[in-house]
Amino acid sequence: MEEQILDPADVVDAADAPQPRPQSLVMSFFGNHVLDRAEGGLGVYSGSIIDVLGRVGTGEQAVRSTLTRMVNRGLLRRQREGRRMFFGLTPHAEDILRDGGQRIWRDGAVNEDWDGTWTLLGFSFPESWQRQRHDLRSRLTWSGFGALYSGLWIAPGRVDIREIVSELGLDAHVKVFHARADEFTDVGLMIRESWDLETLAARYVAFDKRWTTADLAAADPIATRLRLVAEWLRIIRTDPRLPLRHLPADWPARQAQDTFRRIAEQTAGPAGRMAAEVLETTPLRPAAPEGP
The missing domain is CATH 3.30.70 (Alpha-Beta Plaits)
Incomplete structure (x- = not known):
């Protein structure tokens, strides 16, 4: 298969979008419930994916067309079992999700260890x-x-x-x-001139406000976690992790990150248990070798 240069916008939406696109939700779904099971070598029945994304308001036709596009872009591979179609991650998609996991769970949104x-x-x-x-x-x-x-x-x-x-x-x-930078350089001023800090800060503030007021008790845990992770990744993908020491004193990334991690911890168990009940899966056969 010809190698494709993947536009980042095809994987994660623009940070201003009020609702993640279906592809972002599919990637979030696989990152949450498939990636670390059998090293990603697990196929999920299309009907299960349609069910899960329907919980966040994505229609069946949108899910089906998204799955087809993701196969064409080298993000998913499909496997037929009788009359059912199963979808699993490609190595390329696994790399994207692991990179996102690095940004979410290890690097974080607050850069306190910058070496200058x-x-x-x-x-x-x-x-x-x-x-x-x-x-x-x-x-x-x-x-x-x-x-x-x-x-x-x-x-x-x-x-x-x-x-x-x-x-x-x-x-x-x-x-x-x-x-x-030489001591002559005002690093804080350089940062303000080179990046749109106002827009980035507004995204963190909006995220924190939206999720601190969310009624988690009445929410579907799978849907909640899909939205949470997709939205958080969408924001931090646009954050260059500028050194905290040169940002405004009230920089809102830490508070938003604390909110994200608190809700992620609360939803991990319930979402995982529900996924185990509703997802129909099958092991993926080794991919056929490419021709010369």
Whole structure:
């Protein structure tokens, strides 16, 4: 199968979306209930997926078309058992979910251990390269970079950007450096000029307000956990994890993260038990080897 460059927007929606798209919910579903079972080598009956996503208001046709698109994009593989179709994760999708798990459960939204280093990426393209410029900027934003100047982008810490640059075929046009800011540089001002802190903070505040007032006792645990994880991942995917010491004193990420982890802990057991009851699964057969 031809390798596809996956647009991050196809995996996680824009952070402003009031309702996660079906693909985000499917990925959240597999991350919560499939990834760590038999190393992801588990297929889930399409009817079970339709049932679960129906609990968060996603219609059957939307789920079916989403599953088909995800197969075509190399995120899911399907396996027929009699008249039933089962779907499981591809290695590519497992990598995406494990990366998301790293961001959610280990890295977190609060960067208190920054070592003072920055990754700088400079590029200069011909004027006619509008598409290449757009693609690179989109991928840099996804990877936590902010625009210091039009052709010079910056991210906190040491960021390995080689794979993205190579995928876009831009190796010869990009220069990457790792450096520290001189004392002359006002790092706080640089951050405010390079990233939209107001919008990012508003997302955390809205998340915290929405979930601290949620009535969990009356909610479906599977649906609640799907929404919670999909929404949280959508937010932190747009957060470059800027060093806390250079952010406003009232930065809301920690409070929102505490709310997320509290509700995630409350819903883990009930959602897992309900999933075990309602999901019909089967082991996936080894994928057929690709031809020469």
